[in-house]
Amino acid sequence: MNCLVCRKPFAVPWSPATLLKRDWACPDCDKMLTPLNEGCPRCGHPTVDGATCGDCVRWLALGLDLTVHSLYAYDEAGANWLHRYKFGGDVVLARQLRDVLRATRERGAVYVPIPLSEERLRSRRFNQAELLARMIGPTEQVLVKAEVSSQRQLGKEERRHRTNPFAVQQLPRCGKIVLVDDVYTTGTTLHQAALTLRRAGAEQVSAVCLFRTLNKSKMRPI
Numbered sequence: 001m002n003c004l005v006c007r008k009p010f011a012v013p014w015s016p017a018t019l020l021k022r023d024w025a026c027p028d029c030d031k032m033l034t035p036l037n038e039g040c041p042r043c044g045h046p047t048v049d050g051a052t053c054g055d056c057v058r059w060l061a062l063g064l065d066l067t068v069h070s071l072y073a074y075d076e077a078g079a080n081w082l083h084r085y086k087f088g089g090d091v092v093l094a095r096q097l098r099d100v101l102r103a104t105r106e107r108g109a110v111y112v113p114i115p116l117s118e119e120r121l122r123s124r125r126f127n128q129a130e131l132l133a134r135m136i137g138p139t140e141q142v143l144v145k146a147e148v149s150s151q152r153q154l155g156k157e158e159r160r161h162r163t164n165p166f167a168v169q170q171l172p173r174c175g176k177i178v179l180v181d182d183v184y185t186t187g188t189t190l191h192q193a194a195l196t197l198r199r200a201g202a203e204q205v206s207a208v209c210l211f212r213t214l215n216k217s218k219m220r221p222i
């Protein structure tokens, strides 16, 4: 068997359960990503004694209440992994995390990937969040994203008043929506998407995110 990630051959331990599994990463590659456990209950950021982190306290103060289940730390290994998957187009890599993603599945929930703008989708050719969402459960394209000029092109004033780029196409019939994204950096994207869904009448909105950054937040109000 060759490792899905480093492609080196390795011996798969035999058991009836392993017979059914086809997508294997070797033990070395499996250890590379750092799972987030016992951190902030609202976003997974490591905190002392599982307290709510400063970012989430600020979001809550703005009246934005969203729980994000982040799976791994966006450390060096996480960044390398995501770069290869997202920008290198190595989509097979996502299979390494299929079991971890699927374990987050909630009964009766619809998984809504954070959309790319049409222009971005054309250049990247796939939506990295959509592939992750499909590994968890039933997926619907509920949101669309308008093109926003890149941050560098925006003036300071415009950046401060940047509008929410998301719009709802059609709400799913089930009342439980779980947003899916690849990386939680400032939290702005997920909070904007959640706010859009709630304003359109969604009853329950939460999120699953593959990575959570660990550096100081540059959060800005939305």
Ligand SMILES: [Zn+2]
Residues within 6 Å of the ligand: 003, 004, 005, 006, 007, 008, 025, 026, 027, 028, 029, 030
């Ligand atoms: Zn490997």
Ligand SMILES: [Zn+2]
Residues within 6 Å of the ligand: 040, 041, 042, 043, 044, 045, 052, 053, 054, 055, 056, 057
């Ligand atoms: Zn938090």
